[in-house]
Amino acid sequence: MTxxxxxxxxxxxxxxQLSNGTSASLYTLTTPQGMQVKITNFGGIIVSILTLDKTQRLADVVLGYDRVxxxxxxxxxxxxxIGRYAGRIDKGQFELNGHLYQLALNAPDSQLxxxxxxxxKQLWHACTAQEENKSSIILSYSSPDGEEGFPGEVNFTVKYHLTVDNELIVEYFAETNxxxxxxxxxxxxxxLAGHDSGNIHxxxxxxxxxxxxPMSEKAYPTGEIKSVTNTAHDFSKAKFLAKEIDNNDDDQIRIGLGFDNYWLLNENAIAMNEYAAxxxxxxxxxxxxxxxxxxxxxxxxxxxxDGSHYGKNNVQYQRRAALCLEPQRANNKEKGVNIENCLLTPEQPFYSQTRYVFDLA
Structure with a gap:
């Protein structure tokens, strides 16, 4: 019998437990090969990702904490x-349909x-599902009209799927009234060397x-769309971060204290025919x-x-201890930085998918 x-x-x-007395859960997904992903329903946070190296040794490759x-x-x-809006909104203000909205400020003269x-910072409702080739954590949260200053009630769902092929798939859904x-x-x-292994140079x-x-001295996009050619921001061919990360002759590196910009993905990447990063x-x-x-x-x-936070296993995280690669909809080649890129309407729900594939080079 098979x-x-x-x-x-x-x-x-x-x-x-959280400070209000409610309890958070931790969900562990494990593939037959031993890859393991831990996710909590507080903030939809990925707590750890264990993957094998070329010697078949497992290591946790994301920064995080041991307690909620x-x-x-x-x-x-x-x-x-991250949401409702990933990134900075200058003065926490935006105009929509002739109305100026003032958002809660949580950074110097901005909302971040x-x-x-x-x-x-929300406790999401969670449920699980198992299929033949993957298992899933389904998280949902209803954000009321006016929360943090944003208009409209929005129902968010985020689905994390771990497949037998060691792919972590994240799906985002949103609907509003x-x-x-x-x-x-x-x-x-x-x-990828391990969360406790030093910097990512x-x-x-x-x-x-x-x-x-490019971004301004205040770390907002200037509105310019610039070719990566002959700049420190050319990653069209793979290169070590160490090559440019301390290049203070580059204004963008100096402003961001390293890399911290938007890249506008090529069409073959957006179509998911080729990788984005x-x-x-x-x-x-x-x-x-x-x-x-x-x-x-x-x-x-x-x-x-800056070394002030102690993470998992009491590791003191230092500057450049990791890198983030954050897919977003806020900017594109047609309109650059434009609020229309980010509209959610009752007639048009939002859906997006990102796949994280872990393997050996």
Missing amino acids: PPPAMVSIHEESFG SDYEADSYYLGAV HGGKKALN KTTIINLTQHSYFN QHKVSINADYFL QAIDENSGRRLTIFTDQPSMILYTANYI
Whole structure:
């Protein structure tokens, strides 16, 4: 008799209590090959990702914490679902249909990543599902009209799927009863050598993009769309981050204290026919390849982590301990930086998918 196919297992356990007394859960997904992903329903946070290196040694390749209380206090957005709006909104203001909206401010003269109690600080409803080739965590949260200043009630769903092929697939859904704006992303900090292994200068990165968006001294896009050719921001061919990350002759590197810009993905990447971005740690052999249907990608090299946070296993995270690759809809080649890129209307629900493929280079 043919044995049943190996499945991705799911285990649920307590992840501790939040300050309001409610309890968070931690879900562990494990593939037959041993890859393991831990996700909590607080903030939709990816707590850990264990993958094999070229010697078959497992290591945790994302920054994070051991307790949900640490995530409640976290200011770096480690591993979280980001929204309603990923990124900065100058003065926390935007105009929509002739009305000026004032958002909650949680950064100097701006709103950052959705506000003080954004999606990353909410306890989401969670359920699980298993199929032959994947297992899933389905998270849902209803954001009321006016939350953090945004108009419209929005029902969010985020589905995390781990497949038997060691792919982590993230699906985003949103519906509203009133025209509003959203810009969702996943904010995991990756270090493919291991979360406790130092900086990511020796990671080799490529981004499928011919253009990027320069930013001003206040770290907002200037509105210019610039070719990556002959700039430090050319990742059309894989290169080590160390090559340019301290290039203070480059204004953008100086402003961001490293890499922290939008890249406008090429059409073949947006169609998901080719990857959007890839990172490789040659010492371990681990490779992360990202496919997304979103038009832009931020590469952020953890420039503001300062050693004040202790993560998993009491590791003191230092500057550039990881890199983030954040697919977003806020910018594209047709309209650049434009609020119309981010509209969510009652007539047109939002859907997006990003795939994270873990293998060996």
